[in-house]
Amino acid sequence: MAQQQQLCRKMSFRRSVNRRLAVLRRCFRVLWSKILRIGCLCKAIDYTQLHRASAVAASSSASSSVPVSSQLSQVGDVESGGGGFVSGSGRKSNSDLVDLKISLLGDSHIGKTSFLVRYVGNEKEQGDDQTKGLYMMDKTMIVKGARISYNIWEVGGDEKSVEQIPAACKDSVAILFMFDLTSRCTLNSIVRWYKQARRWNQAAIPVIIGTKFDDFIQLPIDLQWTIASEARSIAKALNATLFFSSATYNINVNKIFKFITAKVFDLPWTVERNLTIGEPMIDF
Numbered sequence: 001m002a003q004q005q006q007l008c009r010k011m012s013f014r015r016s017v018n019r020r021l022a023v024l025r026r027c028f029r030v031l032w033s034k035i036l037r038i039g040c041l042c043k044a045i046d047y048t049q050l051h052r053a054s055a056v057a058a059s060s061s062a063s064s065s066v067p068v069s070s071q072l073s074q075v076g077d078v079e080s081g082g083g084g085f086v087s088g089s090g091r092k093s094n095s096d097l098v099d100l101k102i103s104l105l106g107d108s109h110i111g112k113t114s115f116l117v118r119y120v121g122n123e124k125e126q127g128d129d130q131t132k133g134l135y136m137m138d139k140t141m142i143v144k145g146a147r148i149s150y151n152i153w154e155v156g157g158d159e160k161s162v163e164q165i166p167a168a169c170k171d172s173v174a175i176l177f178m179f180d181l182t183s184r185c186t187l188n189s190i191v192r193w194y195k196q197a198r199r200w201n202q203a204a205i206p207v208i209i210g211t212k213f214d215d216f217i218q219l220p221i222d223l224q225w226t227i228a229s230e231a232r233s234i235a236k237a238l239n240a241t242l243f244f245s246s247a248t249y250n251i252n253v254n255k256i257f258k259f260i261t262a263k264v265f266d267l268p269w270t271v272e273r274n275l276t277i278g279e280p281m282i283d284f
Contacts, residue, residue: 101150102150102151103155104116105165105175105176106179108157109180110179112154112211113135115211116154117137117247119152120152135154141261153172166200170201174205174206176209177208177238178211179209181211182212182215187210205263207259208238208242209245210231212246213245213252214251217278241282241283242282242283243280244281252282
């Protein structure tokens with residue numbers, strides 16, 4: 001009888017210890033998650049500063065009496081890293097202008113248009129046809145003395161816009177497959193968009209872009225890990241380069257087009273790989 005009582009005391013003591021350990025583990029996990037999240041937000045401050053610097057530069061350009069096209073040819077990109085890349089505006093009829101077509105595909109409401117407006121600006125070409133789900137915008141860049149005009153075709157994300165894929169993808173040098181970093185279903189749609197695009201263009205450079213990075217870093221750290229891992233797996237399967245971006249803070253927007261230009265013309269500009277959670281990922 002005494003042995004049974006002693007055994008019961010031991011079991012009760014062990015259960016009490018186990019309960020306390022379980023509580024401590026939960027508290028530690030919560031604390032660690034908060035520490036990591038704070039770290040991610042701190043890292044994002046640098047990208048917020050980039051946005052502010054970009055806004056100051058834009059304000060200075062607007063108040064200057066020098067023509068905008070001249071200013072843009074003198075002001076560098078906040079996302080520097082590609083020697084010889086200078087932004088320009090407006091189109092000329094010079095014979096040295098090289099036209100490059102780029103396509104944007106992805107579900108609705110993922111930030112494709114915001115991404116495009118951030119890069120190109122608010123002016124649209126007269127050939128745009130929003131009623132048919134096809135948007136065309138244009139931007140000119142000066143690369144080592146050569147003038148390159150990007151003709152960018154954005155396909156709407158609804159079912160009616162699917163019929164515009166052939167026109168948008170034919171003759172494109174690169175196809176940007178976009179998804180919302182905060183929506184895993186839009187990430188899963190990338191494979192479908194890829195298959196449809198490849199029916200009409202097998203040679204274009206594939207680039208996968210996760211939008212709304214500024215919202216993504218507000219997610220729990222474990223969910224960030226999951227989405228990032230899935231995005232990297234899809235990019236690897238499709239042999240595509242992966243970028244995380246934010247149109248709001250101009251993160252990796254210009255860098256993506258610099259990357260494409262370097263790939264098309266075999267220029268010695270390279271992008272640095274970044275797999276750090278809490279920072280805008282670049283994987284290839």
